[in-house]
Each structure stands twice: as C-alpha cells, then as structure tokens.
Amino acid sequence: MRRRTLRSLLALPAIAAATALAMATPAEAAVVWNGDADNGMTFREFLCDSGNYVYTPDWGDGRGKHWGFVAKAGTTRCESYGVMVGGSEYNFTSGKAYWFGWEQMTLTDNWGVFFQWKSNGTGEQHDQNYPVIMMILEGRLNVWYVAPGEVWNHVTSVPWTAKTWHKLELGINAQSNTTGSFQLWLDGDLVTDVKNARTWDLVGNKPRWGVYDTNVLAEDQVNWVNGLTMGTTRGDVD
Known part of the structure; x- marks a missing residue:
C-alpha cells in the first residue's frame, strides 16, 4: 500500500454517492463462504509483521471464537489473505456480485486500514491496487474508492466507536469497467452507495481483513472480527 499521511487521506476529494447497487444475482442465493473462527482456518494465510499475530478468543458472550488481528506498537501489518472453500482457494472473478458480512470491534478509534478489496497484481500489474479500501481514522470509519491510476476518492466518513461491536455488510459488483458499484451498511444503515x-x-482482486498501515505506531492495535460470511446477496450475510 502506498504510504499516505493521515491528513492527506482526510483531505482527498469525495465523489458523489449513488442511490442503488445494481447487482445481478442468481435466483437461489446462499452463503458461499463461512469464515467464522469457530470453523478453523478458512483463509489462505495470514500476513503479519514479526511479533504480530492472530488469535481466536472466546469471551463467553455467545459469539464463540472470533479472529483477533494484533499489530504491536511500531509495526504496520497483520491481515488475512485469500479465502478457502472446500479445501481450495476461492476464485473471485469479474462480472459477479460478492457480499461480505461480519461483526467488528477495534481496540482504538484512530489507526488505519481494516479492509481492502486488494489487487492480485504488483507494480505495473495493477493500476488501482485496492478499488475499495476502508480505514478507522480520528474516530470515524472512512471509505475510499480508488480509481484507475490510484486516484483516491473519499466517499464516506461516519462515526466509529472503539471497544464496541459493529455490524458491517459490504456488497461489491465486481466489474472491469465503470459499470461496477459497491455498498456498505453499518449497523443496519446504508452509509456508502457508489456506482459507475x-x-x-x-x-x-481479493478481500483482506485485519490491521494494516497503522497511523499510530506508538500503540498496539487490535481488530476483532466475528461471523465472517460471503454470499451473492445482502440477505446471505445479514
């Protein structure tokens, strides 16, 4: 990820939100991937700086186990990479709708990236890198659409409370041209709706969850993720 300062990220221009997410979905949709920690390792791998780690606590609150991505002070990465279905890595393709649902709680409300719709390529193999990227910055959840040429467009900024579980539902209409779109629902409210x-x-692209590119290197950062699911409609992951 290209390093940017906190101030420069918040100063990036916004683009207009749309009112609907146009997604073609099959008549009979279903959960495609259940990434809950109770099901064991369902990611391809974890990418963590030395000293960082992922653990699976069960706090006895009825949620069972959940993922805890821990980035120690002075480090910048601990995240998941790829998802496994039926013993093989899932093949994401263009022209399809993907919905991801999960609960999330963070230790602090000012750190960095918790989700990337990350490019499979490196260097000249990509020209967006992460078309959809989300961060916690200064007590707010922020969403960017990164257009070709890595042009950052700030599309959402809503309040975020640390040490509290939040429900997120993200829908991406994966298109290699400008007919794509994406939505984000936070705690039952539509907060991002972008098309074209x-x-x-x-x-x-592939999804990534965790802690990445933290802006607060003096503090440990933890992102807890529970109940991860993927389907083709919002109803699959709500």
Whole structure:
C-alpha cells in the first residue's frame, strides 16, 4: 500500500454517492463462504509483521471464537489473505456480485486500514491496487474508492466507536469497467452507495481483513472480527 499521511487521506476529494447497487444475482442465493473462527482456518494465510499475530478468543458472550488481528506498537501489518472453500482457494472473478458480512470491534478509534478489496497484481500489474479500501481514522470509519491510476476518492466518513461491536455488510459488483458499484451498511444503515466505478483491477482482486498501515505506531492495535460470511446477496450475510 502506498504510504499516505493521515491528513492527506482526510483531505482527498469525495465523489458523489449513488442511490442503488445494481447487482445481478442468481435466483437461489446462499452463503458461499463461512469464515467464522469457530470453523478453523478458512483463509489462505495470514500476513503479519514479526511479533504480530492472530488469535481466536472466546469471551463467553455467545459469539464463540472470533479472529483477533494484533499489530504491536511500531509495526504496520497483520491481515488475512485469500479465502478457502472446500479445501481450495476461492476464485473471485469479474462480472459477479460478492457480499461480505461480519461483526467488528477495534481496540482504538484512530489507526488505519481494516479492509481492502486488494489487487492480485504488483507494480505495473495493477493500476488501482485496492478499488475499495476502508480505514478507522480520528474516530470515524472512512471509505475510499480508488480509481484507475490510484486516484483516491473519499466517499464516506461516519462515526466509529472503539471497544464496541459493529455490524458491517459490504456488497461489491465486481466489474472491469465503470459499470461496477459497491455498498456498505453499518449497523443496519446504508452509509456508502457508489456506482459507475471500476471495481475489478487488471488481474483481479481479493478481500483482506485485519490491521494494516497503522497511523499510530506508538500503540498496539487490535481488530476483532466475528461471523465472517460471503454470499451473492445482502440477505446471505445479514
């Protein structure tokens, strides 16, 4: 990820939100991937700086186990990469709708990236890198649409409370041209609705969750994620 300062991120221009997410979905939709920690390792791998780690606590609150991504002070990365379905890595493709649902709680309300719709490529193999990227900055959840040429467009900024569980539902209409779109629902409210966007980079994308590119290097950062699911409609993941 290209390093940017906190101030420069918040100063990036916004683009207008749309009113609907146009997604073609099959008549009989279903959960495609259940990434809950109670099901064991369902990611391809974890990418963590030395000293960082992922653990699966059960706090006896009825949620069972959940993922805890821990980035120690002075480090910048601990995240998941790829999802596994039926023993094989799931093949994301363009022209399809993907919905992701999860609960999330963070230790602090000012750190960095917790989700990337990350490009499969490196260097000249991509020209967006992460068409959809979300961060916690200065007590707010922020969403960017990154257009071709890595042009950052700030589309959402809503309040975020640390040490509290929040429900997120993200829908991405993965398109290699500007017919793509994406929505984000937070705690049952629609907070992001963007269309006319390219949501599929040159060699494709995968989701990543965790802690990345933290802006507060003096503090430990933790992102807890519970009940991860993926389907083709919002109803699959609500």
